[in-house]
Amino acid sequence: MFIRPLDPVADGPALHVIFGDPECCTWLPEPAFADLDATIAKLRDWTTGFEATSWAICETPDGPALGRIALYNVGRDKDVWEAACMVNPQARGQNYAARGLHFSVQYLFENTTARRVFADIDPDNHASIRTFEKLGFTREGVLRGEWETHIGIRDSVIFGLLRSDPRPDIPNPPQFIAG
Template sequence: MRREPLRARDGLALVVPGPADEAATAGRHDDDPFDVDPDDRPNPPPASLTRATVLDERTGAPLGQVSWHQVGWGRTRACAAWNVGIALLPAARGRGAGALALRLVAEHLFATTDLDRVEAATDVDNRAARGALERAGFRFEGTARGAQLRGGVRRDMALYGLLRDDD
């Protein structure tokens, strides 16, 4: 059987898997100490972005938007998380609206879904966003080097996470 090659070097090849390849490798990786828990729930659908307007209830004025979509850290739904983002209008910044909006979207996701993790990332130099995430209860988890391209320059991103059972 001829397999479609993706890349090969030094006697090793990556190929598009066929049915026989899938059958030969399914469940045979013997990586039990690091394998994810079984989960009968269906895997999340492909990522689709959902948005909500951040609104000043007193005036009815829109202050910005929050967005979220599902991401995965493994093969099962037990490894799925929500990735959130926020964009505030300039006039709404610096008043605590960002931290509150991030907390509200996390509370909404925990109340309406069965996923246990909400995560976010921001430029390592964006002190305002980092402060808002921390005030919303997110914990700094590390740095993704060169994760975003802006203005032709690779930028590092600060990674944050909030778990359902965090204080």
């Protein structure tokens, strides 16, 4: 497994498999993107905006993106970041999300002044909850009625990890390809 900086245009077609799929986008604030151009536009927006660290997960160094890992500063405090991930349905069950997130969080703590990373997860997104728990994130609470999404008003379960928190070893970490 490899992780590299995300390229919205080059990775757009592979990631549209995720972001153009209504089922994959169930837990996102907005519905699946209607076409490839919309996916590329959103990826551009995300990677040139507040997501300074947005990576593609790949099986081979030059292979297609199987998923996306994003860590972004939420703006309230430069040392507090949010983590998110999406993996192609065909690539699920191979621990890509956990391995990619583990690498990304470690990279963030080693290369920035970040003191905390959190995840904001829909309470019905059980796979995402399991992934963040596996990485040592602590369930901190529930924000009721936090999001108005395309599927209605939703709660948020907040998971947090401090720089000083213990983190489990994750086997077979990805290799990083600098962009």
